[in-house]
Structures are given as structure tokens and as C-alpha cells.
Amino acid sequence: MNLKTRIILIVCSFVVSGTVIISACKKSDVHRRRATPMNFVVPDGFPSPAFNFSQNPVTEEGFALGRKLFHDNRLSLGIDVTCSSCHQQHAAYTTFDHDLGHGTNHQHTRRNVPVIFNMAWHTEFEWDGRNKSLKDQTLACLTAPEKMAGEISAINEKIKSDTSYTRLFSDAFGDANITSDRIADALTQFVVMLVSNNSKYDKVKKGEAEFNSSEAAGYELFKTKCAGCHAEPLFTDLSFRNNGLVSTPFHVDYGRMEVTGDPADSLKFKVPTLRNVMLTGYYVHDGRFIAVGQLLDHYSEGITPIPTLDPSLQNGIPLTLLEKFYLEEFLFTLSDSTLISDPRFE
Numbered sequence: 152m153n154l155k156t157r158i159i160l161i162v163c164s165f166v167v168s169g170t171v172i173i174s175a176c177k178k179s180d181v182h183r184r185r186a187t188p189m190n191f192v193v194p195d196g197f198p199s200p201a202f203n204f205s206q207n208p209v210t211e212e213g214f215a216l217g218r219k220l221f222h223d224n225r226l227s228l229g230i231d232v233t234c235s236s237c238h239q240q241h242a243a244y245t246t247f248d249h250d251l252g253h254g255t256n257h258q259h260t261r262r263n264v265p266v267i268f269n270m271a272w273h274t275e276f277e278w279d280g281r282n283k284s285l286k287d288q289t290l291a292c293l294t295a296p297e298k299m300a301g302e303i304s305a306i307n308e309k310i311k312s313d314t315s316y317t318r319l320f321s322d323a324f325g326d327a328n329i330t331s332d333r334i335a336d337a338l339t340q341f342v343v344m345l346v347s348n349n350s351k352y353d354k355v356k357k358g359e360a361e362f363n364s365s366e367a368a369g370y371e372l373f374k375t376k377c378a379g380c381h382a383e384p385l386f387t388d389l390s391f392r393n394n395g396l397v398s399t400p401f402h403v404d405y406g407r408m409e410v411t412g413d414p415a416d417s418l419k420f421k422v423p424t425l426r427n428v429m430l431t432g433y434y435v436h437d438g439r440f441i442a443v444g445q446l447l448d449h450y451s452e453g454i455t456p457i458p459t460l461d462p463s464l465q466n467g468i469p470l471t472l473l474e475k476f477y478l479e480e481f482l483f484t485l486s487d488s489t490l491i492s493d494p495r496f497e
């Protein structure tokens with residue numbers, strides 16, 4: 152074989168094997184690997200996240216796209232609401248001072264808007280756990296008629312002439328095609344990075360701060376009376392429980408039973424995290440309480456035995472006025488000013 156033939160053969164074999172490799176993966180996968188990986192840091196003391204990062208690896212480019220989508224009102228039918236209009240950063244990602252969320256074309260959501268930080272540890276989403284992945288959840292909020300009523304082909308029409316999207320979709324996924332899958336992946340990448348772990352409580356745990364005496368007393372009470380459900384470090388054990396709130400005629404909601412069909416699940420709701428709870432009023436699934444103190448009064452004096460009431464609450468949680476004060480002082484230490492002001496998420 153002369154040199155020229157050898158060179159041609161070598162070049163050909165590169166071209167052939169390259170083509171095989173490229174056609175073996177989807178074009179977008181190849182591109183995603185070229186995008187810059189973004190590190191998800193598991194805070195000290197937190198369990199391993201439930202989110203499967205290998206299915207939807209977070210990249211700088213995907214996150215940047217997710218961030219723009221999260222704040223874009225063109226995703227909603229009436230071009231009037233964004234993810235961030237209900238999940239507001241300054242309110243730790245719920246709607247500030249509202250019992251229910253405000254959806255597109257002046258609608259109201261059925262339930263109180265939950266916070267959406269530390270989602271990497273959740274496996275079931277919404278108050279009743281009806282959605283089984285964060286990606287499904289982002290699409291559920293995007294398309295729910297009373298939330299954004301977004302429809303992908305319409306969204307596509309509205310944003311395709313925006314050249315910053317052409318660039319962002321190409322950077323994140325390899326080409327400028329706008330699909331529901333890509334929108335959901337990018338939004339998921341943004342949401343999963345919202346982690347709250349820099350409250351005073353966290354600093355105390357790391358030995359960087361100290362509780363004052365009221366906070367310390369509140370923490371002791373919390374550990375014996377509340378942590379059975381609002382378990383550290385997420386301040387939820389992610390289970391569905393009935394904490395003794397009776398349905399009102401104005402708001403019929405059977406909670407978990409609507410998903411499982413099991414009467415034993417009637418009036419059970421996902422235990423909400425208490426991280427940032429002092430920033431997130433109104434409270435509980437229907438937003439019936441405006442202040443944390445009302446919850447304490449409920450646990451202490453308001454619980455009536457209803458069939459699916461959590462066994463640990465059969466006798467309520469009797470609390471003196473002073474104990475209620477200490478508990479509130481402790482709950483204030485769960486506010487995380489980093490989360491609500493982090494410029495990466497604005």
C-alpha cells in the first residue's frame with residue numbers, strides 16, 4: 152500500500168467511525184455534553200437528592216434558558232403571568248400575601264401556592280402528590296387552565312422570533328427547535344437548583360452562629376413536638392398527613408384521596424417544609440391561615456378528632472403562650488436571606 156492510499160484509508164476510517172458515533176447518539180445529546188456542566192452541591196447533612204441528574208444533567212446553558220422561561224409571560228395564554236408571578240423569589244417562591252395563586256386571565260388557583268425550593272429531594276409533587284416528577288410538574292403548571300394555560304405550539308409562535316431564544320435553545324440543546332420536552336427540561340434545571348440551606352439554623356448547625364436562649368428553647372420544643380412530621384433537615388418528611396383541618400363548605404378538597412382513591416387518605420396533604428415559613432404566609436393547602444401563630448393555636452387548642460387525623464395528633468399538641476413564643480422565635484431562624492436575594496435566580 153503506498154503512502155497516499157494509507158492516508159486515504161486512515162481518513163476514511165475516521166470519517167466512518169465518527170459518523171457511527173454521532174448517529175448513535177441523538178444530536179441534542181451530543182450537544183448537551185458540549186454544554187457546560189453545572190454542579191449541584193448537596194449541603195452538609197442533607198440526604199442524597201431524589202432527582203435523577205443523569206436523565207437531565209444541569210448545564211449553564213440549560214439553566215440560563217430555564218431562567219428566561221421561568222420569567223417569561225409569553226408562556227401563558229393571556230401573556231399575563233409567569234412561573235415567577237406565582238412562585239416569587241422574594242416570598243421564598245410562593246405568592247406573597249395571597250391565599251391562592253393568580254392565574255392567567257384573572258383566574259385563581261384551587262390551592263395555596265407551595266414553595267418550590269429544595270425540590271431535588273421531592274418525589275411527589277403538589278399538595279396531594281399527583282405528579283411523579285419535577286419535569287411533569289413544570290408541564291402541569293405550564294398547561295393547567297387556571298394557572299398558565301400554556302400550549303406549546305402557541306408558545307412556539309410567540310417566542311420563535313426572539314433571537315435570544317434561538318441562541319439559548321441552540322446552546323442548551325444543539326438546535327433552535329422549541330419542544331415541550333426541552334421547555335420542561337430547561338425549567339426543571341432552573342427549579343432543581345433552588346436550594347435553601349443558608350438560614351441562621353444552618354449556620355448554627357455549621358458552628359458559625361449561635362441560637363439565643365428563646366430560639367434554643369424553641370428548637371428543643373420543635374424537636375419533641377413538630378419534627379415527627381416536619382423532619383430536619385428539609386423540615387418535612389415528605390409524607391401525606393391529616394393535621395386536623397376540617398374541610399370548609401367553600402373549599403371541598405380531599406387531598407391525597409383524590410390521587411389514591413383510598414378513603415384512608417381523605418384530607419391528607421403533603422407535609423409542607425417549614426424552611427422560610429415566616430416569609431410565606433398565607434398557610435396550608437387552602438391558605439386559610441394568615442399567621443404561623445394561628446397554626447400553633449390550631450395544634451394546641453383547635454384539633455377535633457376526625458377519622459383520618461394523624462394518630463400522633465389525637466390529643467393535639469398542648470402549648471403554653473410562652474412555648475408558642477419560643478417556637479415562633481425558632482421558626483424565624485429558618486429564613487434564608489440568600490435564597491430570596493440570590494441574583495442567579497432573578
Ligand code: HEC
Nearest residue numbers: 233234237252253254260264265276277278289292293298
Ligand atoms: C397561577 C399560579 C402558578 C403559576 C403561574 C405556576 N405555578 Fe407552580 N404551583 C402553583 C400551585 C397552586 C401549585 C400547587 C397545586 C396543587 O397542589 O394543587 C404549584 C405547584 C408547583 C410545584 C410543586 C411544589 C411541591 O411542593 O410539590 C412546582 C415545582 C411548580 N409549581 C413549578 C412551577 C413552574 C416551573 C411554573 C412555570 C412553568 C409554575 N409552577 C407556574 C401555582 C402556580
Ligand code: HEC
Nearest residue numbers: 376377380392394396420421422423434435436443446461
Ligand atoms: C402529624 C404531622 C404533623 C405534626 C406533628 C405537625 N405538623 Fe405542621 N403540618 C402538617 C401538615 C400535613 C400540614 C399541611 C396541612 C394542610 O395543608 O392542610 C402542616 C402545616 C404546617 C404549617 C403551615 C406551613 C405552610 O407553609 O403552609 C405550619 C407553620 C406548621 N405546620 C407548623 C407546625 C409546628 C410548629 C408543629 C409543632 C408544634 C407542627 N406543625 C406539627 C403536619 C404536621
